[in-house]
Amino acid sequence: MDHLDALESQSIFIFREAYKNFDNLSMLWSMGKDSTALLWLARKAFFGHVPFPLVHIDTAYKIPEMIEYRDRVAKEWNLRLVVGQNKKALKEGMHPDKGRFTCCTALKTQGLDLLLKDKNYTGVIVGVRSDEEGTRAKERYFSPRDKNNDWDFKDQPPELWNQFKVNFPEGTHIRVHPLLDWTELNIWEYIKREKMPILDLYFDRGDGTRYRSLGCAPCTGTIKSTAKTVDEIIEELKNTTVAERAGRAQDEGRGLEMLRKDGYM
Numbered sequence: 420m421d422h423l424d425a426l427e428s429q430s431i432f433i434f435r436e437a438y439k440n441f442d443n444l445s446m447l448w449s450m451g452k453d454s455t456a457l458l459w460l461a462r463k464a465f466f467g468h469v470p471f472p473l474v475h476i477d478t479a480y481k482i483p484e485m486i487e488y489r490d491r492v493a494k495e496w497n498l499r500l501v502v503g504q505n506k507k508a509l510k511e512g513m514h515p516d517k518g519r520f521t522c523c524t525a526l527k528t529q530g531l532d533l534l535l536k537d538k539n540y541t542g543v544i545v546g547v548r549s550d551e552e553g554t555r556a557k558e559r560y561f562s563p564r565d566k567n568n569d570w571d572f573k574d575q576p577p578e579l580w581n582q583f584k585v586n587f588p589e590g591t592h593i594r595v596h597p598l599l600d601w602t603e604l605n606i607w608e609y610i611k612r613e614k615m616p617i618l619d620l621y622f623d624r625g626d627g628t629r630y631r632s633l634g635c636a637p638c639t640g641t642i643k644s645t646a647k648t649v650d651e652i653i654e655e656l657k658n659t660t661v662a663e664r665a666g667r668a669q670d671e672g673r674g675l676e677m678l679r680k681d682g683y684m
Contacts, residue, residue, distance in 0.1 A: 434464035446544040457546035503534030
C-alpha cells in the first residue's frame with residue numbers, strides 16, 4: 420500500500436462512518452480539485468453511487484466554466500444536485516465591491532446556513548485539507564458546530580489513533596472532513612493516478628497563467644505558470660514556496676478564520 424492507497428482507504432472509512440452514524444447528510448461541492456476528488460472518493464466508498472445530495476452554494480459570481488462543469492458532471496454521474504443561494508442579498512445588490520468579508524458572509528456563510536435550515540441537513544461533508552490554510556489545521560474529521568453552525572475551534576474533540584467521536588448531543592451540527600490529512604500535492608497525484616476529470620482552468624491558458632485555487636471570479640486571481648498537464652503541476656508544486664490560496668482575496672488578514680468561525684466551509 421503506497422501513500423495514496425493509505426489516504427484513499429482512510430477517506431473511504433470516514434465516508435462510511437459518517438453515513439452509518441449521521442442522518443440527513445449532504446456534501447458540499449465547489450467543483451474545484453479538492454471537492455471533485457472528494458466526490459470521486461464518495462463514489463468509490465459507495466460503489467459508484469453517492470447516497471446523499473451534493474450542495475453547491477451559488478454566489479452568482481462563479482467563473483462560468485465552473486457552472487458548466489457542475490451541470491455536465493452532475494448529469495453524467497447521476498448526482499442529486501442541490502443549489503443554494505442567498506437570493507435576498509443578491510436582490511439587494513450584494514457584490515464583492517461591498518467588501519470581501521461582507522460579501523462572503525452574505526453569499527457563502529448565510530447562503531449555506533439558509534440551505535441547511537431549509538433542508539434540515541444535520542451533517543455536511545466538506546473537502547477541506549489541514550495544509551490549505553491555518554484555521555483548517557484546527558479541524559477534526561468529525562467536527563461539531565452548535566445549532567447556529569458556529570464553530571468553536573478552541574473546543575474540538577480529540578481524535579487519537581483513528582478513534583473518532585461520532586456521538587454528539589442532539590441539535591449538534593456536524594462537519595465531516597475526509598480529506599483532512601491530504602496535501603495539495605497528494606490531490607494532484609491522486610488526480611493523475613485516477614485519471615480524474617478536472618476543470619481546464621487549472622492549466623496554463625496560453626498566456627503563462629493558470630488558476631491554482633478556484634472561487635468567485637471577482638475575488639480569485641491566477642498565478643504565473645506554464646503548467647499545461649497534471650504532471651507539470653505536480654513538478655511545479657514540488658518546488659514552490661507560494662501559498663496555495665495566495666490569489667484568494669478572502670484569505671487576507673483573519674478574514675477566512677472569522678468566516679469559518681461563523682459557519683463558512
